[in-house]
Amino acid sequence: MKLEGAGLTRVRPFVLMATVVIPALLRKLTNGQDRVTASGRNLGQVVADLERQFPGLREHLVEDDELKPSVAVSIDGEMGMAGVLEPVRENSEIFFIPAIGGG
Amino acid sequence: MAASTTNGFKVIGTRPIRHDGVDKVTGRAKYGADYAFPGMLHGKVLRSPHAHANIKSIKIDKALALPGVKAIVTADDLPKLPDKMEAAGEQAINLNHLSMNILARGKALYDGHAIAAVAATSSHIADEALRLIEVEYEPLAPVMTVEDGMKPGATILLPTLRNKEDGPDKETNVAAHLQFKRGDVAEGFKQADYVVEREFKTAMVHQGYIEPHNAIGIYNADGHATIYCSTQGSFVVRSLSAAVLGISEGKIKVVPAEIGGGFGGKTTVYLEPLAVLLSQKTGHPVKMTMTRAEVLRATGPTSGSTIRCKMGATKDGKLVAAQCWLAYEAGGFPGSPVGAGAMTILAPYNIPNILVDAYDVVVNRPKTAAYRAPGASNAAMASETVLDELAEKCGIDPLDIRLINGSHEGTPQTVGPPFKRIGLIETIEAIKNGEHYKSRLTGPNRGRGVASGFWFNVGLQSSATINIHTDGTVSLVIGSVDIGGTRAAQAMIAAEVLGVDVNDVRPTIADTDSIGHTDVTGGSRTCFATGWAVYEAAQDCIRQLKERAAKLWEKKPDEVVFENGMLSPAQPGGDLKPMSIKQIAPRLARTGGPIVGRATINARAVGPAFATICVDVEVDPDTGKTQILRATIAQDVGKAIHPAYVEGQMQGGTAQGIGWALNEEYFYDDRGILRNTGLLDYRMPTCLDLPPIETLIVEVPTPGHPLGIRGVGEVSIVPPPAAVANAIYHAVGVRMTELPMSPSRLLKAILKKRAAGETQAAAAD
Numbered sequence: 001m002k003l004e005g006a007g008l009t010r011v012r013p014f015v016l017m018a019t020v021v022i023p024a025l026l027r028k029l030t031n032g033q034d035r036v037t038a039s040g041r042n043l044g045q046v047v048a049d050l051e052r053q054f055p056g057l058r059e060h061l062v063e064d065d066e067l068k069p070s071v072a073v074s075i076d077g078e079m080g081m082a083g084v085l086e087p088v089r090e091n092s093e094i095f096f097i098p099a100i101g102g103g
Numbered sequence: 104m105a106a107s108t109t110n111g112f113k114v115i116g117t118r119p120i121r122h123d124g125v126d127k128v129t130g131r132a133k134y135g136a137d138y139a140f141p142g143m144l145h146g147k148v149l150r151s152p153h154a155h156a157n158i159k160s161i162k163i164d165k166a167l168a169l170p171g172v173k174a175i176v177t178a179d180d181l182p183k184l185p186d187k188m189e190a191a192g193e194q195a196i197n198l199n200h201l202s203m204n205i206l207a208r209g210k211a212l213y214d215g216h217a218i219a220a221v222a223a224t225s226s227h228i229a230d231e232a233l234r235l236i237e238v239e240y241e242p243l244a245p246v247m248t249v250e251d252g253m254k255p256g257a258t259i260l261l262p263t264l265r266n267k268e269d270g271p272d273k274e275t276n277v278a279a280h281l282q283f284k285r286g287d288v289a290e291g292f293k294q295a296d297y298v299v300e301r302e303f304k305t306a307m308v309h310q311g312y313i314e315p316h317n318a319i320g321i322y323n324a325d326g327h328a329t330i331y332c333s334t335q336g337s338f339v340v341r342s343l344s345a346a347v348l349g350i351s352e353g354k355i356k357v358v359p360a361e362i363g364g365g366f367g368g369k370t371t372v373y374l375e376p377l378a379v380l381l382s383q384k385t386g387h388p389v390k391m392t393m394t395r396a397e398v399l400r401a402t403g404p405t406s407g408s409t410i411r412c413k414m415g416a417t418k419d420g421k422l423v424a425a426q427c428w429l430a431y432e433a434g435g436f437p438g439s440p441v442g443a444g445a446m447t448i449l450a451p452y453n454i455p456n457i458l459v460d461a462y463d464v465v466v467n468r469p470k471t472a473a474y475r476a477p478g479a480s481n482a483a484m485a486s487e488t489v490l491d492e493l494a495e496k497c498g499i500d501p502l503d504i505r506l507i508n509g510s511h512e513g514t515p516q517t518v519g520p521p522f523k524r525i526g527l528i529e530t531i532e533a534i535k536n537g538e539h540y541k542s543r544l545t546g547p548n549r550g551r552g553v554a555s556g557f558w559f560n561v562g563l564q565s566s567a568t569i570n571i572h573t574d575g576t577v578s579l580v581i582g583s584v585d586i587g588g589t590r591a592a593q594a595m596i597a598a599e600v601l602g603v604d605v606n607d608v609r610p611t612i613a614d615t616d617s618i619g620h621t622d623v624t625g626g627s628r629t630c631f632a633t634g635w636a637v638y639e640a641a642q643d644c645i646r647q648l649k650e651r652a653a654k655l656w657e658k659k660p661d662e663v664v665f666e667n668g669m670l671s672p673a674q675p676g677g678d679l680k681p682m683s684i685k686q687i688a689p690r691l692a693r694t695g696g697p698i699v700g701r702a703t704i705n706a707r708a709v710g711p712a713f714a715t716i717c718v719d720v721e722v723d724p725d726t727g728k729t730q731i732l733r734a735t736i737a738q739d740v741g742k743a744i745h746p747a748y749v750e751g752q753m754q755g756g757t758a759q760g761i762g763w764a765l766n767e768e769y770f771y772d773d774r775g776i777l778r779n780t781g782l783l784d785y786r787m788p789t790c791l792d793l794p795p796i797e798t799l800i801v802e803v804p805t806p807g808h809p810l811g812i813r814g815v816g817e818v819s820i821v822p823p824p825a826a827v828a829n830a831i832y833h834a835v836g837v838r839m840t841e842l843p844m845s846p847s848r849l850l851k852a853i854l855k856k857r858a859a860g861e862t863q864a865a866a867a868d
Contacts, residue, residue, distance in 0.1 A: 021519045024282040025268075034284075060267075069188045069195030074520045079562065081705045097518040098281060098442040099195050102561050102626025102817055103310070103367020103473035 018046055018092040022057075029054045043073060044084030046094065061096060072099040114599040115810065118747045121591040122610055127361070135317035135333040135360040136392050143319070144173055144222040146374070146381050146391035147229035149236050150401060151211035151218055154245035154467040154775025155260070158209055158238060161219060166235035171228035174384035175236070176377065177219045178208035182349040186263060189346075194339065194370075200436035202347050204470050205376055211240065212260055212435030213469050214776045215400025217373075222381040222389045245467040245775030249409050249430035252276035252464040260435060260465045278437030279463040281445055283517050291424025291456030295415025297496040303485040305824075305842040306768035307407035307432060310474045311759070311787045314363025315393040316402060320378030324386075328379045329356045335365040335584055336623030340375050341615050347376040355379075358614040359584045366759070367473030368403055370623045396780035403472020404769060405481075406431035406439040412448070412485040420499040422508045424456040425449050427485070431463060431478065434470035439463045440478030443559070446517045447821070448482035450557035451527055451713065452490075452508040459517060467775050473625060475756060476558040476817035480763060480824055484842060487554035487825030492838065501553050501829070502535045505715070509555075526739025526803030526813075527555060527713035533737035533799045534715045540735075548722045549732065552829025555715040556821025560814035561626035562706030566619030567636035569597060569644050569700040573692070575685030576607040579640075582621025583633040585612055587755070587816065588748030592630050593637045595744055596810065600641035602668015603684055619703050627814025630744055631805070632706040638809050644700030651687060651694040710805025712818040714738040716757065720830040727850025729765055729831060731792070734823075737799035741813025746800060753819045754796040760823025762788040768843050 017037050022030050030036055038053065040046035044062070051058035061071055066083050073080040074095040080086035088094065126132040163175045184198040202208070207216045219236055223229035244258045251257060259274045266277050292298060318332040328350065334340045337357040345352040362369065374391040381389040393402070411428040427448050431439035445461035494504040509531060510516075512524045534540050534553065544551050568580040579597050583589055590610045598605040621633065649663040652670040656663070662673045671681040691698055719732040736753050743749040766786040770779045779785045804811025828839045837852040 024284040025280070066190075069190040074518070077520050077523060078707045079709060081562070081707050093520070095519040098446070100440070100443045100446070100559060100561070101194060101370070101473055101477070102559070102628065102814075103365075103370070103475040103477050 016041055016088060016090045018088050018094050020046065020050060020094045023096055026057060026060055029057050040088055042084065042088055043067070043080065043086040043094070046088055047084065070099050072097050112599055114595045114605050115742070115744050116746065118745060119591065119595065119605045121588055122594055123585065123590055132361045134314060134363055135319070135331060138319055138331045138360065139390070140319065140321065140388040143388040143390050144224060144381070144385055145226040145229050146220055146222045146378055146389045147226065147233055148217045148377070148397070149219040149221070149233045150397070151207065151214065151216040153211050153240050153242050154214045155243040155258070156211045156240040157243065158207060158211060158218065159241055160239045162237040163219065165237065166221065166232040169228065169232050169235060171224040172221060172232045173224070173387065174222045174381050175219055175232070176206070176380050176384065178203070178206040180380060181206060181347060184346065197437065198346050201343060204436055205347060205373060213467050215397065215469065216435065217401060220377045220381060222385050246276060247466055247468065247771055247775050249432055249462070249464040249466065252466050253430065253462065260467065264437065264465065276465045277462055278433060278465055281442050281461040283445060283457065283459040285515065286456030288424045288426050288456045288458045292415045294417065294423045296418045297493055298413065298415040299489045299492045299496070300411070300413035301485070301489055301838070301840055303410045303412065303840045305408045305481040305484055307404050307468060308763050308767040308769065309399055309404040309785065310364070310366035310368040312364030312366055312368060315395060315398045316369070316374055317392040318374040318378040319388055319390045320375065320380070320382040321388040322379055322382035327354045327356070328382070329358065330375050330379060331358045331360055332375050333360050333362050333369060335362065335369040335586065335625050337582065337584065337615050338620055339370060339623050340372055343372045344376045344379060347372070348379060356614055356616045359612060362584055362586055365586060366475045367477060367625055370473050370625050371403060373402060395782060399780050399785060400777050401469055403434070403470055405474035405477060406433065406441070406471050407769070408432065408444070408481040410481060410485040412489045414486070414489045414493055416493045416497060418497060420494065420497045420504045420507045422452055422454045425454050426457070427459045429459070429461045429482065431481070432466045432468055432471065433463050434468045435465060436470045437463055437465055439471050440473070442478070444478035444482040447479040447557050448486045449517050451505070451510055451555045453510055453514045454508070457517065468769070475759060475820045479556060479558055479821045480760060483554060483556045483821045484824045484828065487822060488828050488838065491552070491829040491832070502531055502540070505531050505555055522711070524803060524806050525711060525713060526801050529801045529803055530713050530715040530737040530739055531555065533801050534717050534735065537735060537737070537799060539733060539797065540717050544719050546721065548724055548834050549719065550830045550832065550834030551717065551719050552826045552831070552833060553715065553717050554822035554825035554829060555713060556818055558627065558712050558818040558821060560631065560709050560712055561628045562632050562709045563622040563626070563628055564703070564705050565621045565633040565636040566703045567633065567640040567701070568618065569640045571644060571684065571688055571691065571698040573689050575603070575683070575688040576609065577601060577603060579608055579610045579637065580613050580618055581610065581633055581637065582613055582618040583629045584624045586624050587752055588745055589624065589629045589633070592744040592748060593634060596634050596637045597641050600638055601644060601684060627712060627816040631709070631808065631812045631814045632704060634744065634810065634812055635706055635808060636702045636704045639702030639704060640700040643702055644698055647698045647700065648684065648687060651691060651698070652682060654694045655690065708805065708807030710741055710808065710813040712739060712813055712815065714818045714822055716822045716826045718823065718826040718830045720827060720834055722831055722834045722849065724835060724853055727846035727848070727853060729827070729844065729849065731761060731794055733794055734761070735797040735799065736819055737801055738815065738819055739801045739803045739813060740815045741805045741808070742802055742811040743800050744812065749800060749815050750798045752815045753798045756817065756819025757796045757823050758788055758793055760820040761793065761827060763842060764824035764827040764844055766843050766845060768845070
């Protein structure tokens with residue numbers, strides 16, 4: 001991200017902050033918090049930041065460097081289809097939800 | 104009749120005759136069992152006579168010695184697969200469990216569980232061979248209910264099964280626990296003037312598709328295999344069969360036959376890998392077809408369930424809190440739709456404080472599969488009858504309490520994200536303003552009930568190819584198996600975009616080698632996602648057509664416009680005449696060659712569906728039999744492409760929901776043996792049991808979809824059981840909490856109420 005300031009243009013690293021809503025049964029790993037913030041340009045980076053803040057969370061969401069097959073993700077109200085590569089925007093709202101199939 | 108409009112469309116919203124209609128009414132359409140190949144063998148499956156048993160040994164020598172028997176396979180002939188969840192096609196599935204469901208490994212987990220498979224020169228010889236296979240079983244106590252499966256010290260089905268909460272050391276039948284929470288339910292219930300809490304039980308039921316499962320496997324000496332079968336998704340058959348057999352996906356071609364119903368039950372595999380395996384062993388094509396009894400015993404019905412639902416409202420009908428507990432029968436392996444049940448049970452309503460707990464429990468019943476809005480009908484039976492009771496306590500019309508609390512754009516879903524534009528309120532209003540609800544229902548033992556329902560719908564992957572022929576007609580190639588008229592709907596979308604007659608579009612459903620990946624016809628996704636791919640493929644054609652016209656007119660492509668099916672110069676004037684596709688098509692060869700439009704899509708902007716239904720019933724108080732007098736369903740369909748087929752989906756789901764409500768039930772004896780293995784005893788409603796089901800199409804376009812399409816295939820099955828239960832209550836005054844509400848069960852409730860009344864009267868005397 002480029003920032004303009006004092007006549008300078010500089011590249012700012014990794015500061016996109018998203019809000020992540022933690023599934024109810026995982027809130028024991030976030031000290032009971034249902035909403036936390038995490039940084040990253042894509043879902044994989046956000047999960048990595050979550051793990052840094054709340055050790056143990058990643059294994060519930062990611063396996064073999066990919067979103068678990070049983071986990072789906074909603075970002076800003078749309079179902080993510082790209083797994084850990086799903087783009088995340090500044091102030092995105094992320095929900096992890098159980099994957100479902102239809103009949 | 105539909106209220107749908109054409110809204111400026113020329114083809115969309117009309118009701119053309121389906122393209123596959125002639126083949127189907129003349130019997131030319133080929134279903135799986137219609138295929139035959141030279142040298143073809145017949146395959147049969149030996150099934151467990153026990154609900155739960157260790158398999159001590161399987162001896163096949165005598166059966167193999169029978170003249171005409173060519174091969175016998177057991178689980179030992181399949182590779183052992185990892186015991187973890189994997190993505191296979193669009194499914195998350197434990198491949199080890201899938202493999203063990205196809206052929207039992209060490210344990211039989213339900214009556215009918217496949218033990219071995221035989222290939223022989225005739226089906227009669229194959230049957231005889233099954234009788235000669237000697238299996239030594241050690242019978243175990245069957246676990247038939249979620250309560251039995253969850254209690255401490257329960258007999259364990261799968262010794263390796265663990266759940267996260269109990270940890271790695273504890274054997275369990277509870278495969279998963281999910282929880283959804285918002286606000287503070289304890290505080291919420293304190294605000295309530297009225298609280299209703301009830302426990303519900305729903306029976307395991309089957310989709311009841313008329314065509315049994317079938318498959319033909321042809322394994323070639325070069326290591327490639329072809330499968331002909333009845334399926335809702337050729338690509339899922341390919342990926343699951345490849346995984347179970349340890350074959351590369353690219354070496355399997357799946358040819359989907361016409362399908363005689365699926366309703367979710369044909370989104371997995373049973374016979375397909377076995378047919379390939381037997382073909383590999385024998386060098387011959389192998390055909391396998393299930394009997395009706397096999398379909399009922401050993402395919403994937405949907406879960407029976409136990410649900411507790413507590414809801415609280417203020418005097419003015421405002422819901423303030425809800426707490427639900429759901430436990431669903433998964434069958435012999437994990438994977439019930441309890442998660443979907445938990446996420447749908449409160450979805451129609453904006454409730455500030457909720458707590459939902461859901462448990463997936465293995466029991467000695469067949470492994471459940473998807474069934475039309477999986478898990479949602481069970482859940483709605485609970486919440487929609489509790490809401491009816493709350494409406495009565497509040498003195499509020501049951502539709503009005505739904506309008507007061509109904510979800511709309513911005514309402515948070517149970518899982519958290521807010522709804523985008525949805526049409527629940529419109530469906531409630533459509534029923535409320537409709538002639539049915541305004542009419543008076545008179546006569547003894549008659550009652551009217553309403554209920555609403557929600558289903559997510561899904562998007563997923565689809566591909567489409569459009570070929571423009573030199574005569575201006577069009578071939579449309581898709582990978583979505585046609586259930587319910589989707590082939591015609593896709594052709595209509597292509598015709599609409601291209602500005603051609605719908606009869607000039609010829610839709611074809613291709614095999615897995617001939618079209619890009621396309622996920623199942625399920626999840627109400629076909630018209631939505633494949634329709635989107637067709638729309639984009641048609642747009643690709645238009646882009647190329649503009650280039651060709653530009654070449655002919657010596658212009659740039661952006662100087663050509665396409666409107667109302669005509670290519671024209673963007674700037675009028677001169678002697679250049681607009682051209683239709685029929686006019687430019689003969690000149691494609693001279694302007695660059697054939698035009699093939701193509702598109703692939705991984706759809707994400709899914710529009711969820713809501714429906715509201717009104718049902719009138721009459722109950723015979725002496726027999727407990729319920730007659731449906733009238734039923735009207737209003738459903739938000741986004742945009743009805745072919746209204747007749749949309750109505751068909753609404754009516755079909757309603758009919759199945761009524762069957763679930765009144766009759767259908769897996770009936771097991773004390774040993775866990777299924778006793779109703781035919782359609783005479785597994786009682787589905789027929790046209791003699793149902794009135795014409797009236798439909799009110801509501802069109803609230805899905806945001807983001809180019810045509811506003813919303814999936815229509817599933818939600819109609821969600822509200823009927825609750826609406827029938829509510830109608831029965833208003834007819835005879837008993838609250839039914841168990842499905843099916845069969846005559847015997849209802850009569851028992853009526854007699855109990857009558858006895859209680861007589862006791863009260865005697866006490867008063």
